[in-house]
Amino acid sequence: MTSITRNLPWFVKDLGISVVGQKCYVSLIENLDFNDFVCIKYSISKGLGVGIVVGGSIMKVPQLILILSAQSARGLSLPAYILETLSYAITLAYSYRNEFPFSTYGENLFLTIQNAIITLLIMFYQSPRQLTSTQSPAPRIASAVLAMVLAACAFIALPVSALAPLQIATLPLSLFSKLPQIRQNHRSQSTGQLSAFAVIAQIGGCLARLFTTATEVGDLLISAGFALALVLNCVLGAQMWMYWGMDEKEELGKAPLTIPPNEKEKIQWRAVSPQVEVIVPPQSPRTPTGRKWARKVD
Structure with missing residues (x-):
């Protein structure tokens, strides 16, 4: 052989x-x-790393399809996606500048791009109730794109020593990026347009990343970030299971009651001048002489 x-x-x-x-x-x-268990462990780590990078390139695609097909970002938290995108970008810059193997962080490149697109879509499909009739999402989207470009330039220009504190900051960022989504799911008792595939894939990705980071990198900051993300993604996964199929119930409860215009006028008139309706029974017509007449029934 x-x-x-x-x-x-x-x-x-x-x-x-x-x-x-x-x-x-x-x-x-x-x-x-x-x-050779050392090489076996290393090979498994490499295989998982390559699989995570490939999976990360399409992980948020189902979420994008859900938003575009529904023409709505209902149930998605804008602050959650902004913080999550920032966390991915910091981890990407920190790993790249420290020359870690691409298989240990490559998915962050694709997730940062996909999350940035989802963030812009949430701003575009923002509920009309949150915007006045004179507001348009275009200025906000333009400002968001400019902020993303400036952040990318800052991460490239910063020295490597300055990226370590930023990587530490990804721990609270990961926490606060998931809490708005978890809170919104709990309040609405629904997960809205949140993709189950994306949540499950993130749970599996965090588990695999804990193994690959410990095997190939050994960076405690990276490992701590993945451990915290795993716990929070498990909470989202539990909410997906608890609130599965409850979207229709939520929409039915929030459906506005439509009242015909004529009925609306009656309700308003009765609210202003409540009166008692008197029903007068029909009377037989009288003859010019004042007598009542009746039909003869055979």
Whole structure:
């Protein structure tokens, strides 16, 4: 068997070395040494990392589809997505500037982009009750885009030493980014347009990231951030389970009562001048002489 594994095509060998490294490729692939637990653990971590990066590139796509298909961002918290996007961006900048392997943080690049788009969509589809008739979402969206560009430039320009305090700040950011969404779900007893796929994928991603970070990076700041995110995502997952299928009930309870115009006028007239309606029974018509007449019924 080793005679085959040692003579694999060059592109297979190069791909394997790029993923698990020269040492582990020779040990596990060429020599088939399955007692090398260090390389096995490292290879599992690399495989999970690549899978998370690929999954992260489409994780929020179902959420985007839900918003666009419904033409509504009902149930989604704007402050929650702003803080979550900022947290992803800080982790991305911190990991990139510290030259961590891309497989340990690559999904943050895609999640930052997708979250930024969702944030803009929430602002665009904001409930008309929250905006006056003279307000338009366009200025707010333009301001948000400008703020995102400035934040990206700041993360690129900041020295590496200044990113460590920012990475520590992602812990409270993760907490406060989930609390508005959790609170909104609890108040409405519904998760609205929140995507179940995105929540479940985030729970699985946090679990896998705790393993890959401990195996390849060993950075306590990164690990603490993923641990806190795991707990909060589990709370969202529990709310998805508790409030599943309750959207219709919520909408029925909030449906406005429509009153016809003529009935509305009667209600207003009665509220201003309440009167007692007197029903007069019909009387038989009288003849010119004043006598009553009646039809003869055979």
